[in-house]
Structure formats: C-alpha cells, structure tokens
Amino acid sequence: xxxxxxxxxxxxxxxxxxxxxxxxxxxxxxxxxxxxxxxxxxxxxxxxxxxxxxxxxxxxxxxxxxxxxxxxxxxxxxxxxxxxxxxxxxxxxxxxxxxxxxxxxxxxxxxxxxxxxxxxxxxxxxxxxxxxxxxxxxxxxxxxxxxxxxxxxxxxxxxxxxxxxxxxxxxxxxx
Numbered sequence: 590x591x592x593x594x595x596x597x598x599x600x601x602x603x604x605x606x607x608x609x610x611x612x613x614x615x616x617x618x619x620x621x622x623x624x625x626x627x628x629x630x631x632x633x634x635x636x637x638x639x640x641x642x643x644x645x646x647x648x649x650x651x652x653x654x655x656x657x658x659x660x661x662x663x664x665x666x667x668x669x670x671x672x673x674x675x676x677x678x679x680x681x682x683x684x685x686x687x688x689x690x691x692x693x694x695x696x697x698x699x700x701x702x703x704x705x706x707x708x709x710x711x712x713x714x715x716x717x718x719x720x721x722x723x724x725x726x727x728x729x730x731x732x733x734x735x736x737x738x739x740x741x742x743x744x745x746x747x748x749x750x751x752x753x754x755x756x757x758x759x760x761x762x763x764x
Contacts, residue, residue: 590614596643599668603650611722617642619724620715623762624708631707634673638708641677644670645712648679656696658682673708680704681716684754690747704758714758727759 592614600610620642624633648660662679666672685703692698704713717730725733731752738748 590618592643593640596640599644599647599664603647603664605647605650608721609646609649612719613643613646615719615722615724616645616712616715619718620712623711623715623764627707627711627762633711634708637671637673637677638711640670640674641681641708642712642715644674645678645681645716655682655694656691658686658702659696659698673706676706677708677712680709681713683717683751684713684758686747690750694744694747710758710762714755714762714764717755727755727764730755 599605605613617639620638621635624635624638627633644665645661646657647664648657648662650664651657651660658679658681661681662675665675665678680702681704682702685701686694686696687701687703688698691702704710718725718727720729720733734748734752734755738745741748
C-alpha cells in the first residue's frame with residue numbers, strides 16, 4: 590500500500606513502533622476493502638478513511654493502554670489534521686465508548702467516542718478484524734471478546750456492550 594508522506598512523517602516524529610505501523614497498514618487495507626464493497630450505497634471519503642486508518646493507533650506511541658485512542662485525537666489535532674480524519678482515528682476503539690463507560694474504566698474524558706460517520710464505522714470494524722498484522726474473521730473477533738469477558742470479569746459489562754455494538758455494526762456494514 591502506498592503510504593502518504595504525511596503519515597510516514599507522523600509515524601517517524603512520534604517513533605511509532607514497527608509492529609504498530611504494520612497493524613495500521615493492515616487496518617487500512619481491510620478498511621478500504623470494506624469501503625469498496627459499500628461505495629455504491631454510501632458516499633465514502635476514501636482519502637479521509639485511509640488517513641484515519643493509517644493513523645488510528647498513533648496514540649500507541651505514548652501508551653499501549655486502552656486510553657490510547659484519546660492520545661490519538663490529541664496528537665492529530667496538534668498536528669493540524671482535518672477534524673474528519675481525527676474523528677475517524679480516535680473513534681476506532683472496539684465499537685465505540687461513551688464518556689460514562691470511559692470514566693468507569695478509569696479514562697477521564699468529557700465526550701463520547703462513538704463512531705457516527707460511515708468512515709468512522711468502517712475503520713472501527715476494520716480494526717476489530719485485524720489482530721496484530723493479520724486479518725481475522727468476525728467470528729474470531731467475537732471469540733476474542735468472549736475470552737476477554739472471562740479474563741477480566743470486572744469489565745464484562747463493557748465487553749457485553751461491545752458485543753452488542755459489534756453485531757449491530759456488522760449488520761449495518763453488511764459483513
């Protein structure tokens with residue numbers, strides 16, 4: 590995949606680890622594949638989609654914690670990216686998270702990070718369909734969520750919401 594110079598500059602500036610770069614490349618590839626299937630039904634901004642997918646995990650240059658999506662938005666705003674791209678990138682976490690859910694998970698934010706536009710929803714789903722730099726099936730993603738529920742019973746409430754959202758998103762995106 591041809592990576593725009595601006596993405597390479599941001600990756601280098603923030604010393605994004607190589608494994609995260611490979612993950613972002615695969616997420617962009619999957620996102621573009623989904624978008625191509627939906628292009629007759631939706632008016633998709635392919636450029637914003639690609640940038641958002643390639644930059645969705647730039648926050649991992651700061652932390653690998655679940656709050657990395659917050660740092661993604663902060664970095665991209667600071668670097669002057671269009672708000673559309675910023676939102677695509679920062680709303681990728683699982684299938685979205687409300688400010689109340691975030692606070693219950695120890696993330697102090699003042700707004701929701703729920704995917705709203707078609708581009709946001711596509712990148713969100715594409716990220717869930719990539720583990721490391723390998724594409725996985727939706728069923729594999731669901732299995733991973735079930736495993737998380739068992740491993741972290743204290744956050745099973747959030748995992749359940751994620752499962753519900755993922756099923757709705759899958760239906761909406763006709764996957």
